Amino acid sequence: MKTFPFKTEIGAMRARIGFGIDARVVTDFGCAFASVMGPGPIVVGRDGRPTGEHYARSVISSMNSVGREVYAVGCAPTATLGVAVRELHCAGGISITPGPYDEGWSGLQFLDKDGAPVSVELWRRILRAYERKRFRF
Numbered sequence: 001m002k003t004f005p006f007k008t009e010i011g012a013m014r015a016r017i018g019f020g021i022d023a024r025v026v027t028d029f030g031c032a033f034a035s036v037m038g039p040g041p042i043v044v045g046r047d048g049r050p051t052g053e054h055y056a057r058s059v060i061s062s063m064n065s066v067g068r069e070v071y072a073v074g075c076a077p078t079a080t081l082g083v084a085v086r087e088l089h090c091a092g093g094i095s096i097t098p099g100p101y102d103e104g105w106s107g108l109q110f111l112d113k114d115g116a117p118v119s120v121e122l123w124r125r126i127l128r129a130y131e132r133k134r135f136r137f
Helices: 023-036 050-065 078-087 120-132
Strands: 007-009 012-017 042-046 070-075 092-096 105-111
Touching: 012 023, 023 050, 023 092, 023 105, 023 120, 042 050, 042 078, 050 070, 050 092, 050 105, 070 078, 078 092, 078 105, 105 120
Parallel strands: 042 070, 042 092
Antiparallel strands: 007 012, 012 105, 092 105
């Protein structure tokens, strides 16, 4: 697998803002996620920082570009986003969050249809779609 300019862990990518994460990266990850998930809407939530709002707009636009319906829930912790995925019967969710890192970081946490972090296999499929830029439209 390719080396990326950001950190990956199962179900998430994170990077220092401006050094590995930008609107292009989150747009491509949004397309990759939408391309590998099953049918149904996707929930998008974010942290309260200005970058969270900026990246959420990029993710939502990318989802719409591949024909996905998106429920934008605004500022919400990842755990709350997981509940929304289950309650709204969605295909999955993306949380824009720095995770365990400080405010100079941002990232995307990917949730499956049960509102839990995606599996290792699903994460590999997302990364492959991201790397190859093969998105379903």
